[in-house]
Amino acid sequence: MGTRGRKLTDKNTSSKKGEKLVKADLKFKMAISITLDNNYCFKQMRKSGLQKLDQFIKETVGKHLTISKVDDLFLRTKGPVKSKETIEGISRDVVHYGKDRSPFRIHGFYNDDGYFVIYQIDTNHTKHKE
Structure with a gap:
């Protein structure tokens, strides 16, 4: 499984294997x-x-949600939604997920295989208070 970041969009995109990736699916x-x-x-x-x-x-994962549905429910839209960070020498689009007013946040990026790679587990939302 590769760990290079790839931007997933709502539009169809071709992967190296010629597959169509649709974020909603x-x-x-x-x-x-x-x-x-x-x-x-x-x-x-x-x-x-x-x-x-x-x-x-x-x-x-337990409810078998799509990436689009997880974005709808958990993507943080106030404050930094995505940030560029250098992780293991590669600039990546880091996504922040959390729910409602809970301080719990999970930060990561999407790899070439469509997995959300966890990079940080911020249980008390301290990252942006530093």
């Missing part, structure tokens, strides 16, 4: 295929953070 899948940011990883989490991560997984 792709199931939301998550992966940990790189090392998590040291300040936003499992060792920093408390039990409540693990429970919030578990709830996010249940409400997204």
Whole structure:
């Protein structure tokens, strides 16, 4: 599974294998295929953070939602929705997911296989308060 970032859009795009990728049709899948940011990883989490991560997984992957539906429900639209960050030497579009007014945020990017690669688990929304 590759970890290079690719921008998924609502329009059809061709992949290397000649497949058509439609964001509205792709199931939301998550992966940990790189090392998590040291300040936003499992060792920093408390039990409540693990429970919030578990709830996010249940409400997204567990319900077999599409990427478009996850974006509708969880994409943060106030403040930085996407940011450019250099991760493992590659500039990537980082997406921030969270729900309602909960401080829980999960940051990552989409790889070539359509997986949301988790980069940071921000259980108390501290990233943009630094």
